[in-house]
Amino acid sequence: MKKILILLLVSCFLVTCSTGKGNTENQQTGSGERIFRSNTGKNVPLPGTPYGYEMWTQGGNKNRLIWYGPEERGGAAFRAEWNNPNDFLGRIGYFWGDGRKYSEYKNIFVDFEYERSERETAGNFSYIGIYGWSKNPLIEYYIVEDWFGNQWQDDSGPMGIGTTQGDVVGSFEVDDSVYEIHKSVRKNKPSIVGTRTFTQYFSIRQEPRQSGTISVTEHFRKWEELGLNLGNMYECKFLVEAGGGVGWIELSHLSFRQED
Numbered sequence: 001m002k003k004i005l006i007l008l009l010v011s012c013f014l015v016t017c018s019t020g021k022g023n024t025e026n027q028q029t030g031s032g033e034r035i036f037r038s039n040t041g042k043n044v045p046l047p048g049t050p051y052g053y054e055m056w057t058q059g060g061n062k063n064r065l066i067w068y069g070p071e072e073r074g075g076a077a078f079r080a081e082w083n084n085p086n087d088f089l090g091r092i093g094y095f096w097g098d099g100r101k102y103s104e105y106k107n108i109f110v111d112f113e114y115e116r117s118e119r120e121t122a123g124n125f126s127y128i129g130i131y132g133w134s135k136n137p138l139i140e141y142y143i144v145e146d147w148f149g150n151q152w153q154d155d156s157g158p159m160g161i162g163t164t165q166g167d168v169v170g171s172f173e174v175d176d177s178v179y180e181i182h183k184s185v186r187k188n189k190p191s192i193v194g195t196r197t198f199t200q201y202f203s204i205r206q207e208p209r210q211s212g213t214i215s216v217t218e219h220f221r222k223w224e225e226l227g228l229n230l231g232n233m234y235e236c237k238f239l240v241e242a243g244g245g246v247g248w249i250e251l252s253h254l255s256f257r258q259e260d
Contacts, residue, residue: 033067033069036053037063037064038055040053040054043095046067046070050256053091055089056087057082058086059086060083062083074111074255076251079251080249089239093130093236094235096235101232102220105258106260112238112253113210113211113254114128114211114249114250114252116248117246117248119148125242126148127142128146128241129239130238132237133234135231138199139199139201141200144159144203145214150163150243158204160180160204166185175213175214178207179203179206179219183201183202184199203219216236
């Protein structure tokens with residue numbers, strides 16, 4: 001009987017390892033890193049921090065996000081990898097859910113530094129920078145600091161309306177660069193509240209960078225000045241999004257702060 005029981009246990013162990021079901025889709029390593037491989041469908045709090053993460057991937061394989069832990073690299077730093085997804089979004093930062101208007105929070109700043117794969121690894125589109133949603137009105141927003149390139153335009157210059165599919169509504173200077181502001185409308189597309197028609201706001205840096213400080217609230221103020229109003233804040237996270245291609249990004253530092 002003992003031999004049979006041992007054989008059964010060994011067999012179960014081997015099946016669990018080979019299928020990955022015993023470890024689930026997400027893992028924690030001995031060093032405290034957390035490895036995420038599956039869609040969350042919602043924000044997931046990161047223990048020991050004021051942050052949450054969210055991952056969404058459609059298609060491809062071996063897509064994953066690795067968070068380094070609360071004591072490492074500023075507390076929010078992560079690595080993301082993707083392999084020919086239709087769309088991959090990995091993001092970490094502030095989450096409020098049904099939050100207040102942006103003006104009711106202190107000014108938000110994000111300090112970051114990263115390395116990434118080369119531009120030719122890009123697929124159909126890509127964004128690196130700040131990302132989030134608001135409710136009432138439902139708005140998806142981007143502050144684009146860098147990108148991997150895309151199929152709609154020459155990558156020798158900053159991305160334009162060929163990528164965002166919107167209209168240029170203004171520009172302003174902040175954080176040592178000019179940002180061009182776009183507005184577009186997405187009809188019957190996935191959102192944080194299901195399939196909806198919603199508006200997108202973009203601030204696109206004209207001189208891409210891989211390190212620095214993003215004065216997030218200054219973008220919100222400029223959008224409001226242009227009539228692009230945000231609703232109740234759902235989130236404000238650092239994002240990498242890739243619509244295809246094979247690539248990676250690794251942050252050596254990522255932290256968020258709020259100041260008067």
